[in-house]
Amino acid sequence: MRTLIRADLVIDGKGNALEKGAVLFEGDNIFACGRAADIGAPDGTEIIESKGTLLPGLCDVHVHLHSPGTPSENGEHRAAMARMSYAEIALAASSYAMSTLKAGFTSVRDCAAPGGVIIDLRNAINKGYVTGPRIKACGLGLTVTGGHMDPPVWADYIHLDNFAAACNGVDGFRQGAREQLKRGADFIKLNTWVSYHDSPDRFWRQEMTEPEIASACDEAHAQGVHVAAHVYGPEGVAASVRNGVDSIEHGHWIDEPTVELMAKHGTTFVPTLTVNDRHASLALANPDLAERYKRWHRRSSEDKWATLERVRKAGIRVCSGTDVGFQIEHGKWNAHEIVLLVKGGFTPMEAIICATANSTDLMGINAGRLEAGRLADMIILDGNPLDDVTLLEKPELMRVFKGGVEIH
Numbered sequence: 435m436r437t438l439i440r441a442d443l444v445i446d447g448k449g450n451a452l453e454k455g456a457v458l459f460e461g462d463n464i465f466a467c468g469r470a471a472d473i474g475a476p477d478g479t480e481i482i483e484s485k486g487t488l489l490p491g492l493c494d495v496h497v498h499l500h501s502p503g504t505p506s507e508n509g510e511h512r513a514a515m516a517r518m519s520y521a522e523i524a525l526a527a528s529s530y531a532m533s534t535l536k537a538g539f540t541s542v543r544d545c546a547a548p549g550g551v552i553i554d555l556r557n558a559i560n561k562g563y564v565t566g567p568r569i570k571a572c573g574l575g576l577t578v579t580g581g582h583m584d585p586p587v588w589a590d591y592i593h594l595d596n597f598a599a600a601c602n603g604v605d606g607f608r609q610g611a612r613e614q615l616k617r618g619a620d621f622i623k624l625n626t627w628v629s630y631h632d633s634p635d636r637f638w639r640q641e642m643t644e645p646e647i648a649s650a651c652d653e654a655h656a657q658g659v660h661v662a663a664h665v666y667g668p669e670g671v672a673a674s675v676r677n678g679v680d681s682i683e684h685g686h687w688i689d690e691p692t693v694e695l696m697a698k699h700g701t702t703f704v705p706t707l708t709v710n711d712r713h714a715s716l717a718l719a720n721p722d723l724a725e726r727y728k729r730w731h732r733r734s735s736e737d738k739w740a741t742l743e744r745v746r747k748a749g750i751r752v753c754s755g756t757d758v759g760f761q762i763e764h765g766k767w768n769a770h771e772i773v774l775l776v777k778g779g780f781t782p783m784e785a786i787i788c789a790t791a792n793s794t795d796l797m798g799i800n801a802g803r804l805e806a807g808r809l810a811d812m813i814i815l816d817g818n819p820l821d822d823v824t825l826l827e828k829p830e831l832m833r834v835f836k837g838g839v840e841i842h
């Protein structure tokens with residue numbers, strides 16, 4: 435049966451806001467989007483009337499569904515994870531996935547989980563065992579031995595298996611990429627350059643060599659998937675972009691020549707403003723935290739705005755990604771990134787495009803725009819997000835449709 439949603443406002447994900455608009459869909463497929471008067475109501479159509487706004491389902495391209503995201507003191511969240519089996523982690527993740535979907539997020543990209551279990555959650559959702567958003571998952575993140583995702587937190591007789599994939603050298607990173615793709619990964623996550631706390635004026639340092647980055651990217655691209663990199667600092671971003679990385683996660687310090695390089699390569703930027711703001715407020719309020727960490731948080735939380743401004747002016751594709759799961763909770767914080775993109779200079783319409791069309795394009799999901807032939811992933815919002823973008827942070831104002839099916 436065909437369904438028609440008529441709304442006072444339709445935001446189509448392509449930059450248009452149509453007053454008295456409508457979307458006609460059947461099953462998971464959109465047939466038409468336009469003015470309600472032009473589309474009409476074919477015989478036998480179910481009609482949903484709304485005084486609010488109809489817009490594409492939202493996306494968060496940087497989540498960690500394995501972890502609840504409740505704030506914890508240093509290392510506690512890792513210790514809690516170490517007491518859980520993969521099955522328990524995956525079952526907990528399915529509840530976080532449901533919170534995410536109910537908050538209007540119909541697609542997410544999971545940027546690393548122990549045991550690669552979010553690949554299994556993705557499969558379970560696709561097979562209909564559980565309900566959740568569309569997921570693109572990387573499995574394990576690739577890191578150098580002892581690097582950002584392979585930290586020496588534990589006593590040396592404790593060995594964490596499958597928390598991340600520690601790789602070394604060009605062959606090691608190619609093998610690491612192949613192993614994640616064999617497991618079913620949709621993309622590859624690298625940790626190329628990471629945060630550094632021991633200098634007052636340099637807040638990043640190298641982990642992966644350029645040949646290692648090139649090797650992982652070459653394998654990923656040969657197998658038709660993209661590469662995301664956790665990376666800080668202009669040299670690190672430039673090294674990542676030059677060697678094939680497709681999306682820059684975090685960034686925070688990117689200078690003008692590096693922005694030009696990103697524009698030339700068509701690189702995507704995921705500024706993760708939410709995790710940075712949230713961690714800064716937790717860190718600066720912690721009396722036990724060493725000053726060098728507080729200095730890093732103060733500087734990154736200021737400097738990230740200038741970076742975002744440079745990237746925005748260069749017209750680089752920006753996607754909305756929060757890093758939820760890492761001391762920020764699923765469902766509660768995903769839409770905060772859209773609010774912060776507006777704080778950083780985007781119009782509400784532009785920020786919504788970052789969280790819809792830009793993000794589905796990055797993930798390779800045929801949604802994110804309300805137009806014929808796209809998946810019917812949509813939300814009806816009781817209010818106008820172009821007047822008040824913080825309405826998107828209120829799941830209680832939403833009706834959520836994934837593939838044309840309303841989520842209850």
Ligand SMILES: [Zn+2]
Nearest residue numbers: 496498545757
């Ligand atoms: Zn992350």
